[in-house]
Amino acid sequence: MDPIIILSAGVAAGTIYLFAAIGEVFAERAGILNLGVEGMMLIGAVAGFATVVSTGNPWLGLAVAMLAGGLLSLLHAVMTIHFQADQVVSGLALTLVGVGLARVLGEGLSKAGGTSLLPTITLPGLSQVPVVGPVFFTDQSILAYVGYVLVPVAWLWIHRTRPGLDLRAIGEYPTAADAMGVNVYRLRYLYVFLGGILAGLAGATITLAIQPGWFGDLTVGGRGWIAVGLVIFARWDPIRVAIGAYLFAAITRFLLDVQGPRDFLGIPNPFFFNQNLTYLLGMLPYVLVILAVIAGSREATRKRIGAPAALGVPYIRGERGV
């Protein structure tokens, strides 16, 4: 029950949500809701893991995972961007396909033993800083560091660059962007693809770094959906995504650790003596997501910062209106 360990584990596990949710932020900012995150993560997880099992090269696994997630997302892109399919249904279909495909590809993988993992790094210097050092810069997977870089980069990209301007425009008012020569279709493809790549990366973060191994659907076990919830909580802002992701993972870890000790300061731990109660404890992260989404929705209503205005609306060229 060391808070530093809980926070450090929160950062490690939070990296998974971070990648997936930032990918979803990009897709949704472009106006495409992709509910297939769970499926894309599973594909990334299984593709990465299978690659490492057969080649032993975790870096190759990482690349394959990202590519696999990206390729799967293109299915959603074609359906929603070209065929103007309902984005909710298409996203659900993507999850079904992803889960099924992952099961097929994962056949036999669960018996695969230990594999080589991505390296962990302790940053000299920074790791000595009290609290921050041990939490963020000690024995963290290299992917966690990628996350630290990704968050500000994503924020700057959205708010301080020309492509970010285009991105915001196609998600808010594609007709206006198109009239000004921004290629709405191409950019939407691009950002859905980027979302897929990051979801694949999130999946690989599980199997190649945080919780190595293949456990079927449970490998991802709903984390993709939680990432979608985090995006709403974070109001489509990468920095809030990071805060939400790390915090959520830390709380989940805390709930897990609560079951460990026999007693707290002499008071017997009910979760230790009645393992059955852990099922109730296990509900808390999901309750937490619901509360986070409620909080996000309320704040969005109050501050009038809603979802990108064109989110979920197919863009049809030559027809006017938002």
Place this chain on the structure above:
Amino acid sequence: MTAAPLPRRSRSLSPFELRLERRLDVPRWLPLASTIGAVIVALVIGGVIIAVVGGDPIRSYSHILEAAFGSIGVLSDTLVVATPLIFTGLACALAFRMRLWNIGAEGQLLMGAWGASAVVLLPLLPEDAPAILFLPAMIVAGMAAGAMWGFIPGILKARLGVNEIIVTLMLNYIALLWIEFWVFGAWSESGFQLTRQFPEAAWFPRLTDFVDQFKGFAGLTIHLGIVLALVAAAFVWFILKRSRWGYEIRLIGDSPSAARYAGIDIARNTVLVFMLSGALAGLAGVSEVAGVVHRLQQNFSPGYGFTAIIVAYIAKFNPIGVVVAAILFAALILAGREIQPAGVPGMIQGVILFCLIGSDVLLRYRVRFVRRVRGGPAVAGSATAEA
């Protein structure tokens, strides 16, 4: 003055462009034809997948047909699997009609099963109560539990505008843990992850129970649930097509602002539809524990609540269509159990859904390929005269 900056020029890779022209009218035959076409295309793609993973698609499909419809016995089995799919499919169809994305039919099914089990195990009724008390009590308790599970996303959506997709999904996980809490704990039969068997008065009657009267019923496990499911389908059909409430649901589903203009209380309907949707899914759970497993246990549903989404979609949210689609999917699930690897049937489901939503574009647009002129993208003139 500024030097005139020019917009970026984007290159196109293909000499042709897909052009969509809005349809001015939809022929009556087209929706059904496109649905059937989409399913066929999906099955072909599924066949390719089976072939790729090393199976024989023709044999797999003929096996599915035989294993699902080949004899009275297997047909009965198919209908047993179709029963929860009809209930959950109706739950989804009703909610989707109002554009409420209830992805939580699975959780509502689990809660319905829990509610029905609570009647026996809590217990709400004495062990030796007659079936005439048990069955209605279980049905009511299961529907109530499912409705309650639907109430939560309904009220959150109606009052606070909270995204119902995330809430219903999370409630699925919570319901799963809730079931586990009981079957591993208070209701566990000597430590196993299932409860004791219900008394027979708490079972839905099956055809095979009447084998004494009708010899032909031997081994037919089809139970009361299918009758309830068909009644429910007729009920939902009547609500949607012939009732004032159903008119309101259709109006809200098509245009919430028009519904508000017509004086319809959207928030109230959101909650009510979610609760009825939950109650229908809850019935699926009742039907499973009372008609099939006769106890509560872990993993008794192979994801009926998720397949229901496709069932509702394939039926175009039409309750009668739900019945047909549910039977088809029951066949796929039942016979699919023997298709290896295990992920293939799930994938085919997803592919069917993709083909369906892809085919919808045919209903709204004429698709034409247009030759590009020079480098620039051909600009689609909408088919409606904008003079």
Place this chain on the structure above:
Amino acid sequence: MTITAAEPVPAPAVVPAVELRGIVKRFPGIVANDGVDFDLRVGEVHALLGENGAGKSTLMNILAGLYRPDEGEIRIGGVAQQLDSPRDAIAAGLGMVHQHFTLVPSQTVTENVILGLDRPRFRLRLDRYDDEVARLAATFGMRIDPKARIWQLSVGEQQRVEIIKVLYRGARVLIMDEPTAVLAPQEIDELFRTLRTMTAAGRSIVFISHKLAEVLAIADRVTVMRRGKVTAAGIPAAGATKADLARLMVGREVLEIIERTPFMPGGVVLSVRELAAQNDKALPALRGVSFDVRAGEILGIAGVAGNGQSELAQVITGLRPFSGRIEIDGQAYTGHSARDAIRGGVAHVPEDRTGVGSAPNLSVVDNLMMKSYREPPIARGWVIDVAAARTSAERLKDDYSIAAPSIDTHARLLSGGNLQRLILAREIESKPKLMVAVQPTRGLDVGAIETVHRLLMARRAAGAAIVLLSEELDELLALSDRIAVIYEGLILGTFDAADADIHDIGLLMTGGTGGLPLEPVPDPGTALSPDP
């Protein structure tokens, strides 16, 4: 830079800025442009005049690269050009300012101006571009804050942003599609000054309109179109009269004469006191509005778009919460939902026909019973009598000449005029005591406009009280018995329509009192809102 209203028209010997020859554009079932010739000289304002549906917008969309002509030639600065996309048009120096703005509401003026351009390539340093945009605006005498977000701007300011966008891209030719439709008279004057500044600087302007007075005020030459053909090509505006142009536009002498029965007001039907309400952005939209409307009376509400008209209509019809007091037939009305309004006998012809007034994917039957499905004969208890609903729909379809293949046709497939007939049929059929009609003729063709006017007058004759909100002053003057002017959520004055002066109304529409007494024509039974 001086502003000269009477800039001499350059000699025609100079190569024209734009020449269109024999343009043909067909849409399914209609020839929108049938062999159209058009030429635009450098430095002139050339008005393109025609009714809705005459083919003006199609022609200009061809010039803007949005449509490709089926036949014909486009020459720009004497050189034949093919315009395949808006990009090509912009590259050729043509810029279009659409009637409906294409601005991203959440972004700033500068962000909207530089959207889609090459510079800056990657890093966005907005400050530099803010200066550039401000300078460009100032060159043409336009006031704008480059850092303001679009949603904070008035309609007139948003139009300026659209113009700046086009100028920033180096347009030599500006095509302005109905630019005055959303502006108040004083804003129109400001726009005209800007246009003159631009022509003086060598820009050329196509000014699309169907308003004769404006065309005569701003244009150097006029081209008139009717049903896809040119009926007058480039005649000088100086010698033309309204009557000439009207004949060329419509083909017959129509200054639509609306038959009015004598004004015989009954008792007060709608009484509104100190009404206040917020808009969607939670800003005050109505700030203490009071008025009465009597049976058999049409009260016109005049005002520039966005001064609280939409909110006023929504409050009366129960779609928006409010504070203050509303009485209908002496009954206090809480207006918590449209249901209360419907019960109170209030009919509503909404501004947004396709989004609010109808459900696009439901049938004509379903759309016709939106207000009557709760009552017999269509409702029998909680069940809907489908046969009764169909019978009623067939009857309304005939009575109101709704042209639809069948009563099962989806509403989205109806033309604007037929959809409005459907809405009016439904609303009038409820025998309302009070009708609220918002922009009932916007975007309709002449025939449909006449139908709408006739139906409203018939309701007035039948003793209904009618509140008519319109941005077309001519329409208000023709239909109303009294006209109230709304500005920033306040009624600034009320006039008897019979002797109202359009200039006085125009002045109040912009909030100016300019020596006019705020006390209007004395009119018993009309409470005026005081100053804030």
